[in-house]
Amino acid sequence: MRFTMGNAQEIPSFNATNAQKVELLLDILSTKKAEFEEGMTEYALISQLKSPPYQLFNDNALRDSLALFNTHFILFHTLYLLRNLWRDALVGELDIHATRIVLLPLKASSQSDGERNATTLGKSDSLADYYLNWQNLISTGEADVEALLNGFWQQMMGGEPIYDSKENIAHCHAILSIDEAEIITLTTLKRQYRKQLITAHPDKGGSHEAAQGVISAYQTLLRYYGL
Numbered sequence: 283m284r285f286t287m288g289n290a291q292e293i294p295s296f297n298a299t300n301a302q303k304v305e306l307l308l309d310i311l312s313t314k315k316a317e318f319e320e321g322m323t324e325y326a327l328i329s330q331l332k333s334p335p336y337q338l339f340n341d342n343a344l345r346d347s348l349a350l351f352n353t354h355f356i357l358f359h360t361l362y363l364l365r366n367l368w369r370d371a372l373v374g375e376l377d378i379h380a381t382r383i384v385l386l387p388l389k390a391s392s393q394s395d396g397e398r399n400a401t402t403l404g405k406s407d408s409l410a411d412y413y414l415n416w417q418n419l420i421s422t423g424e425a426d427v428e429a430l431l432n433g434f435w436q437q438m439m440g441g442e443p444i445y446d447s448k449e450n451i452a453h454c455h456a457i458l459s460i461d462e463a464e465i466i467t468l469t470t471l472k473r474q475y476r477k478q479l480i481t482a483h484p485d486k487g488g489s490h491e492a493a494q495g496v497i498s499a500y501q502t503l504l505r506y507y508g509l
Contacts, residue, residue: 321384358413454499468509475500
């Protein structure tokens with residue numbers, strides 16, 4: 283069965299080369315149902331895709347931060363496309379994390395299909411929104427990539443980033459100038475993030491380290507608040 287990419291092709295920066303790679307990757311991943319049922323890490327999956335018979339990614343795919351991020355984004359973009367296709371086909375629920383990608387059975391219950399789909403699809407999924415928007419790959423700069431990959435590498439190597447310690451959460455609030463007593467929404471968090479990033483960005487008179495700190499704080503609070 284050949285899957286289609288839907289709205290991904292409508293993004294101007296989604297060129298023919300990337301479209302072809304995603305389409306081929308989607309076909310490959312759709313054949314790995316049994317492996318996903320067992321569960322696998324992102325690193326193991328990328329290693330497979332670099333090797334024969336696929337050789338979809340070359341040996342440089344993990345060699346530097348920008349190449350790693352591009353590989354990671356393309357893979358997760360395609361995994362979320364596959365997740366949505368398998369949801370619609372009632373194949374199962376593809377749970378996607380760097381440390382474990384696993385196909386879970388749909389919840390067996392007496393719910394009607396409509397009720398089940400409303401329950402599943404109605405959940406806010408900010409990660410899916412992020413990876414399914416190709417523009418997020420195009421617009422992510424070098425400083426953004428370094429901060430994003432700090433946590434990513436820790437997960438890839440089996441470590442656990444420190445997100446939820448009281449001191450770290452307080453520090454992240456301070457970096458973004460957010461009162462810990464304030465009710466946090468995605469809108470308010472994103473507004474403060476953009477505001478602080480403008481000041482911290484090296485292109486605006488800040489520094490690489492300051493920009494990394496702002497980006498890292500934003501990601502930590504997104505995860506902490508489940509946004």
